[in-house]
Amino acid sequence: MSKENFIKGAAILGVAGLLVKILGAIYRIPLTNLIGTEGIGYYQPAYNIYNLLLVVSLSGFPTAIAKLVSEKRALKNFEGAYQVYKVSRWGLFLIGLISSLLVLIFAKNLVSLIGFPGAYYSMLALVPALFAVPLLSAYRGFFQGSQNMAPIALSQIIEQVFRVSVGLYLAYALVGRGLEEAAAGATFGASAGGVAALILIYLMFLFTKKSIKEEIKLSSHNRTEPVKNIVKSLLYIAIPITIGASIAPLMGIMDSYIVSNRLTAIGYTNVQIADMFGELSGTAQTLINFPQVFSTAVAMSLVPAITDAFTKKQNVKLNVTANAGVKMSLIIGLPCGIGLFMLAEPVIALLYSSLGPEKHASSGALLEILAIGVIFLTLVQAFTAILQSINKQFHPVKNLIAGLIVKVILSYILIGMPSINIKGAAISTTISYFVVALLNWYDINNTSIKIKLIQVSSRSLLSVAIMAAATGVSFRFFKSVLHSQNLATLGSITIAVIVYVICLFATGAITKADLELIPKGEKLARFVRK
Known part of the structure; x- marks a missing residue:
């Protein structure tokens, strides 16, 4: 071919x-x-x-x-x-x-x-x-x-x-x-x-x-x-x-089973349990799936590039490509996670207007927790792609099983606490993603590849910090001027995207070499340079 x-x-x-x-x-x-x-x-x-x-x-x-x-x-x-x-x-x-x-x-x-x-x-x-x-x-x-x-x-x-x-x-x-x-x-x-x-x-x-x-x-x-x-x-x-x-x-x-049984144990009815589980899986979890569209694409593009360098024993290129891939994943995961965390309830209200203020607040609380998990999930996808590309395909499986065990234990404990209830499922999901990401990172660093997380994330973190400040200020400003939460949400999201993209190039978080890793990246690099 x-x-x-x-x-x-x-x-x-x-x-x-x-x-x-x-x-x-x-x-x-x-x-x-x-x-x-x-x-x-x-x-x-x-x-x-x-x-x-x-x-x-x-x-x-x-x-x-x-x-x-x-x-x-x-x-x-x-x-x-x-x-x-x-x-x-x-x-x-x-x-x-x-x-x-x-x-x-x-x-x-x-x-x-x-x-x-x-x-x-x-x-x-x-x-x-x-x-x-x-x-x-x-x-x-x-x-x-x-x-x-x-x-x-x-x-x-x-x-x-x-x-x-x-x-x-x-x-x-x-x-x-x-x-x-x-x-x-x-x-x-x-x-x-x-x-x-x-x-x-x-x-x-x-x-x-x-x-x-x-x-x-x-x-x-x-x-x-x-x-x-x-x-x-x-x-x-x-x-x-x-x-x-x-x-x-x-x-x-396991989430379905534990949520049902633990909420029943603390006095919730079947209808209430279905309603609460729907908030978790139908509103909050749905929004977490959006960033995965792009982080999955990055992970898929990593596989052939890393496989090629690994097969040819080009260790320098292998490390450069792997670190660049992790950096690109964080460039996607960080703003999505922080942005959803900051605007959790307003975003729920914008997209699910029919649910009403009470559901907006409870679903927003779940989204705040899961939004942090987006960052770890994008890392899990990148690390898994790297391990699979260097013939370590069983390592991600082993680490996912460890994450599943952590999730089951934490879900059982946290959901059974009346003050936490369904939020325990979101907390356990976020922590399990963190555990899997940490284990994958450890396994990668025991190979010839060394992922320098501080180096690849520092400029993205700076860009996200500036974006977060701009998001908070613009949301309050638009809300006071426009007197509409939905318009304020759309306005602050627009400001956040513009500020973040500018900061990525201003801080050097994205370089010409990074752009050239993606399809048609050379043309994009010329456009950015202009």
Whole structure:
């Protein structure tokens, strides 16, 4: 594959991924305004179980399929590549069939087990998605291994468009019947999206099937192997990736379980618990997802650059690139974290106007806590990318498990305190991100890479301090002049962005070399210089 084609494929997936993440993050805002925090409290627990069940088919297997297909195609063994796809498709079909049937039969038991019986209809609404998405992953893995990224990108966009449009429509149509039904309508969007994407990618596969058969016919290097060998190879690649990817959804399920049980223990009713959990997951947590759109992009761009330097044993370049990547992550994470901390309640009021002042205050308090966690989360993403790039992929998994243990212990203790209650979940999340970031940093510094945190963060911290002062002053000024909190919030956010960007260049936090690390960075550097 030529460099130009590789860049083109990466760009297609990058743009699609950005659109999908933005759509997913924005989706929660109108949904929460429509069904409220109680409705989100029925929606999110079912989604947490769904995400865990899909980890196998969404993380490990597509990567494993892509790797094996790519390897066999590189050897001109096109029949072997097609065999990998066929074995994987049947395996993922069985996974989808079993998981969807189990949820269909035991949905009530599952949601009762985690303490949210009101999420029953939402759990049922996800059954079609549990069947369709694993099959979808088989096609995506094959196309990725064949270096054809367009079908993957299109299926991702279609999946999210259907999820958002169908989910919002059904939530609106069913909200009159009750919040549990409306939440189920919203979750059914995932099923509609999965089925629509599967149909699309299957049709695209049919269009390419002729060329696949032609490749097989013309190659003299075709060779098949026993199915058990292919299964072993798939599992060898998929299992460690799946273990790592399962930590986040597992953390979500543990959150649901502990929140329900500990709040029940201190006297809250099921409706109150669903309402409070909805505030945590539907308002505060949703806003934390926005910065991840950009910090994830930085982490993804780090992998090939660091892998290249590591493979060539270029230690100086390796250290420079790793430190630059961490610095860019902090340049994103610091202002997002501090900005959300300072304007937590006003931002909640701006985006979720229908919730009312009382909910704005309580959700704002949760957002203040989680906003600090944004800084540690961006570091976790950067450090994880570095460790994976230097063949230390099990270190982040080990550290995530440690973070999960810390979160469970702290959540159990803090949520059970009446004066802290649901805020204990936010506090434990922030501390667990800090622990994982610290452990990852320690593991990196035990390699040939040395991350100099003070050096890479000092100028960004200075820029953020100036931005914070400008944010506080401008918010009070706009509020007194405009007599509107929402307008004051928008005005102070605008001032904060302008001041922060100016400070980044004025303090030298961003240099020409940093800009050249990102796509089209040379043009951006020339623009900044002008």
